[in-house]
Amino acid sequence: MTSSVFSLERRIDVFAVSDFLPTNLTSFRAERLVSYNNGDSWSANWITSENGIFQSSLAASATGDGLDTFLVGRRNDDKFYFARLPEYYEFRNLNWNVIGKGVFDGKPAMCSYGNTTSEWLNRNNISTTYQGVRVMVFGKGRDKKYWWASSVNGGASWHMAWSPIGNGVFTSSPAAACSANGNLVAVFGKGNDDRIWWAYSTNGANTWDMAWAPIGKGVFTSAPAAACSADGKRIYVFGRGKDNRYWWAYATNGVQQWDMAWTPIGEGVFTSMPSANCSWDGRIIHVFGLGKDRRIWQARSNDFGASWDIAWRKIHSKKFTNI
């Protein structure tokens, strides 16, 4: 339902979609809310994007330097559309471009790494290159497999779109996370057994080291969310349990093992899948979800998840529909 990105341990952008035509629940527009103090407080109003009508909620990622934000959503042709938001973007007027010819169910997932570089053209103009800014998008195909696409120029073009990841089939949309150097790429999804399964690559998705294996014995009622630290050693996965609470698992040594799987975060109950992000070192963790009151709630840990100083708190009074 939501997606979120976390920049420089202070700024959180939360994206959701709202009904454009409430009568048929097939047309949604992107919305954005922001915090500049690590989720302590939030901007006064959601801003609605006037360009782009979607049938899914959005996936989001951002470059580590906070200069660029990326969004992906599924439109009414069931294809994924991508937007790059260079700071200081005007959210009302986003420019969306299709990623290949693949068609999908559910919502996309996305992860990215790398940053832009700029040069002077003359006194008044600079040239910015997105070469080396890797963006990877994942989606559940009609065959229930997860497929992925890759760009190495910040989404300006897609050198690969689309390829399946193994033979696993899933009952949810995917989640994804990658390290700052791009070596680790991890993908997560809810299998037919309602457990969360994962695949990973340690060579930048050139090959998949493992695809697929379940994480613990927990069973879930939503798609997962995922985040990882810049060094790829701390990996966090979240999902909505049978009790409608959000549960999470974590690894602290990369792909070696899951140190804990699973434990709930507070007593909050939700009607949507979670979204999550973490700081570069994994110390700060943010989780968001749609409550039964149709409002978006947040949880936050400042100590690697050892405790949650917020669990749960509404970020705004606006109501949303779960898709």
Add this chain to the structure above:
Amino acid sequence: MGNLVKIQSLLNDKVKNICTQHGAPNLAGVIVRDNGNTVMHSVYGIRDVSKSKTAASNQMKKTDYFNIGSITKPVSGFFMACLIKKGILSWNTTIEEIFPECRSRSFRDSNGINENFLKTKMYELFSHVSGITGTYFHSAAKDDSNGDTDPLRYPHDHIVMYDVNNSRKPEWQNYEAMKYLRYWYTILCLKKRKYQFGSNQDMGYKNKHVSGYGAGAVVATAMAERKTGKAWEQLLDEIKTNTLGTALAIKYGGLPAGAKFHKYDAGSGKYILNDDINNSLLNYSSKFPVGGMHATVSGMAQYIRYNLPAINHAAIFDINAYHTPVTDVTQGGLAIGNGMYGHHLWHTGATGGSMAAMRIYTNQGRGIAAMSNCNGDKNVAGLLLEELEKIHRDWELI
């Protein structure tokens, strides 16, 4: 001893004549002499050219503020000196001491930053020797063998100011956003190479091979914000209220009392409002520590007095510790003396809608300044500054 009545009259005439001769909306001059015991100033003109020239409510008064442009840099250094006096930071505090995350390879990988500036010290950030360039572009340096560094993307709040209809405007108008933007600016600066001056456009900073734009002062304020958890604006308010004890009429934010920034319109040959700057985002400008402060004539006079060593300000700040790293020519300070006039420190300032100039002769116990909320055509502040020098030279004869 000069005739102060005649000197004041002459000062008033000079300010008025330069202002009217060049069609400038307003102009102000400040003279501080006798180790701060003599302070004279004059203000002439109107606040807003779009309003009546004769209306009393539109006349610039001594209590009105003038933007001081880049003179803000040494003024920010002064406020930092006050914080340093309290032991909150030191002139030798390094970037990596305040932002230890920058020592982490994975953090640097995440943001694309390098190790060039991690040991850069506070005093270097308030001088022209940090090698941090900010937005500076030199066409000659670009092709120079010493090289220009790459620019910052979105380096300045002016991008926001020019896009006044951006729907995100409200989210940038609070101190939490300011703290993020200053830290973000720091991260972007840390992605760059060190600026290597070597061209003929080195602004005279030939004293050091490694130099840079004074925007490093923003990084310094981000350090203070991380250390204290407070926005630089809040820290300035606290210093003005709790430390300085007297009202220092230097402020950040928008120009108050209806005063406006003006630019020169070549087509009409007149000054017009510069509404790129005259908007509410000026109240929340993350780069104001390098160019967004304003002073009244008494505020500027007081700043000059703070820089006169004959006056004991030891309870407020250490003037020698401030002058040596921040203003001494051998350190490449933000306010520097090049020997041309024999003054110890000087600085000029300009925005798209203002100009100012200041000289402080610490060893002579005096200083002068000129300020105007307009920019274009003629440098009226510079012209007035030379007239203030003449008044000083002729002081005993007037």
